[in-house]
Amino acid sequence: MIIPSIINRRSIRKFQNKPVPEKLVNEVIKAAQFAPTSRDNRLVEFVVVNNPETKKKIYEAAIPPQEFLLKAPVLVIPVTDPSKTNQPVQDISLATANIFLQAAELGLGTVWKNLKPPAAGEIKKILKIPEEYLIINIIPLGYPAETPDPHTDDYFQPDKIHPETW
Amino acid sequence: MIIPSIINRRSIRKFQNKPVPEKLVNEVIKAAQFAPTSRDNRLVEFVVVNNPETKKKIYEAAIPPQEFLLKAPVLVIPVTDPSKTNQPVQDISLATANIFLQAAELGLGTVWKNLKPPAAGEIKKILKIPEEYLIINIIPLGYPAETPDPHTDDYFQPDKIHPETW
Numbered sequence: 001m002i003i004p005s006i007i008n009r010r011s012i013r014k015f016q017n018k019p020v021p022e023k024l025v026n027e028v029i030k031a032a033q034f035a036p037t038s039r040d041n042r043l044v045e046f047v048v049v050n051n052p053e054t055k056k057k058i059y060e061a062a063i064p065p066q067e068f069l070l071k072a073p074v075l076v077i078p079v080t081d082p083s084k085t086n087q088p089v090q091d092i093s094l095a096t097a098n099i100f101l102q103a104a105e106l107g108l109g110t111v112w113k114n115l116k117p118p119a120a121g122e123i124k125k126i127l128k129i130p131e132e133y134l135i136i137n138i139i140p141l142g143y144p145a146e147t148p149d150p151h152t153d154d155y156f157q158p159d160k161i162h163p164e165t166w
Numbered sequence: 167m168i169i170p171s172i173i174n175r176r177s178i179r180k181f182q183n184k185p186v187p188e189k190l191v192n193e194v195i196k197a198a199q200f201a202p203t204s205r206d207n208r209l210v211e212f213v214v215v216n217n218p219e220t221k222k223k224i225y226e227a228a229i230p231p232q233e234f235l236l237k238a239p240v241l242v243i244p245v246t247d248p249s250k251t252n253q254p255v256q257d258i259s260l261a262t263a264n265i266f267l268q269a270a271e272l273g274l275g276t277v278w279k280n281l282k283p284p285a286a287g288e289i290k291k292i293l294k295i296p297e298e299y300l301i302i303n304i305i306p307l308g309y310p311a312e313t314p315d316p317h318t319d320d321y322f323q324p325d326k327i328h329p330e331t332w
Contacts, residue, residue: 003171003271006197006264011206029327031172034317035263036278040177045326054330079332087280090302093256097201097263098172105169112202114253128331136256151200160211161195164220165294166245 005104008150012109015072015142024106025074025141031102032078032095038087044095047127049075054126058138061122066113072140077127082134092136099139109144112137171270174316178275181238181308190272191240191307197268198244198261204253210261213293215241220292224304227288232279238306243293248300258302265305275310278303 029046037044049055050073059069069075078095082088096112103110115123120135129135195212203210215221216239225235235241244261248254262278269276281289286301295301 001271002193002197002200003169003268005169006200006268009200009202011202026324026327027168030319030322031168033323033326034168034172034175034321036175036177036266038278038280042323045328047328047330047332049330051330089255090259090278093259094263094266097260098267100202100260101264101267102169102172105167112204112256114204130332153196155200156196157199157208158192160199161192162211162213164213164215164217166213166296 005101009100009104010148010150011111012144012146013066013068013111014145015068015109015140016145018073018143020073020108020141020143024108027106028099028102028108028141029076031098035094035098037091037094038085041085041091043080043084044091045079047077047079047129049077057126058123061119061126062113063119068111068140069113069138072142074141076139076141077135078137079129079133079135081132083132088134089136092134096137096139103141107143108141110139110141113140171267175266175270176314176316177277178310178312179232179234179277180311181234181275181306182311184239184309186239186274186307190274193272194265194268194274194307195242197264201260201264203257203260204251207251207257209246209250210257211245213243213245213295215243223292224289227285227292228279229285234277234306235279235304238308240307242305242307243301244303245295245299245301247298249298254300255302258300262303262305269307273309274307276305276307279306
């Protein structure tokens, strides 16, 4: 049986105006810290934004700006030090996957908001993240105000499984 | 409560000499296909190797060669087309995270075996994967022959959570 949160996780871009208890935010980040990292470096850190003014600045710096950056009660930004891991993008991605699934388990919605330069640099300045660190995404976190259907077997693509060779 | 498979997933490099039913391999890959992809491209494909001779060739091409590449009953290699997604590494990483967790749910072990050039290119040739496609890792899949401890709260690093700014 597929893990229920893998089935139920869908990208959520609309959030209820309802705070997320800090305990749940920490549980989601704990799950992220249980994800593997390159050579077990465990260097991914997390900025957690609740402040509406900071969210507004992030919204204005993002390309494109998206309303969920303002309206999600919490924004989580994973950060790592690319001078200390060989796979910074992979480390952040695996941590993010656990955030997605643990959030779904707790009834919370998420989406991968992608960041590239120059927006990533601007947002590092807003969050006082040192320039040499890497951010690649923002994860809004909140109670969903939309209910996309869970995944079903219709979403399974067995033709993308290649036995033995391509 | 943290999702049990997030708690129980640990990197496994020793495997029992016991086949993995194809049904379970497909379930693990189905879970990977339920992971998000950039702009919902859904382009990640999976080569599934059971053949011992192919595993031997992969083992010999890998840097460093690692015994689990020979001894794991199954090797899963995710593949994507970097000309059709803006985030190929992220797409493969998120699919891999779901593989890790769904495998743990089924009592199967996994690890991220990293691939870089020139080994990645050699392994694409062995698997007849077109040169323009991207592979970044191999995921061995099998019943564990080692039992590392599950994650506990000792593994949680609350000092890596930064409220509002770095």
